[in-house]
Amino acid sequence: MPSATESAEIRSHRPSVVGADEGPKPEYPRRMEGVVEHGFKRGSKDLGFPTANITVEGVPWLNEDGLENTNASSIETMKGTSPTKDPIDGVHFGWVSLRLHDTHPDLQTPPKIQPQHSPDRKSKDHAIFPLSDLKTPPPSSSNWRIYPMVMSIGFNPFYGNKERSAEVFIMNDFQEDFYGDYMRVSILGYIRKELNYIDVESLKNDINTDVDVALKSLARENWGVGKEESWLLGEGYSQELFEEKTREAEERARKKEAIEKAGKEKEKENEAKI
Secondary structure (H helix, E strand, O other): OOOOOHHHHHHOOOOOOOOOOOOOOOOOEEEEEEEEEEOOOOOHHHHHHHOEOOOOOOOOHHHHHOOOOOOOOOHHHOOOOOOOOOOOOOOEEEEEEEEEOOOOOOHOOOOOOOOOOOOOOOOOOOOOHHHOOOOOOOOOOOOEEEEEEEEEEEOOOOOOOOOOOEEEOOOOOOOOOOOOOOEEEEEEEEEEEOOOOOOOHHHHHHHHHHHHHHHHHHHOHHHHHHHHHHHOOOOOHHHHHHHHHHHHHHHHHHHHHHHHHHHHHHHHHHHHOO
């Protein structure tokens, strides 16, 4: 994991766009799908970037040889000079779709992309993105909606996660949440490795830059939804699939709750012994 000094050096080399103008690398798109689950609840509270969490279980490419143990340095990857496939852990970008529940108010409105989503964002540090440059597909007649996204996969060294997680920041100003709704993620490119930070403000600033980079990268001609549109709009989806993924998510939630409960009971026992 990069030190705080190396992290600062990496941030000084941040490009404004990533990936070749010709389009994504051959290993893309990388897909994930499942129901939106409750996460650590830090995105909105601590950072001003609410995230939609999706399981990393059962995703074949997460265990593909050559991805997790990439030898390229963080700086090489940031500059796009790594000859290997992009690693798993880090910040990615692409497109995400949601099958919103029937009463969700955003089914009645067009996407409202918010490149300056964080309340602490400073326009002097982050260029205003021309939203007209981003070609988003029109809303479908079903409940599926497509949005640009930036996401983090990994262990989030700033918070010291013990397990790998996938947190998706959907660039849309939603009127209400969508926990339990079905989500599909089409990753088209890689922005940077995971970094550690000396404070939460540094983390916020980097996320703001990630959003800028993702939007500007997706605005190029060969980085639209393209051939992924059919899948993102529900191709192969079924009620049976939704129910299966929902059961799996509920089981994970029960296990997580049991582990947290056991941890609290252990803490109480240790305190009683003092």
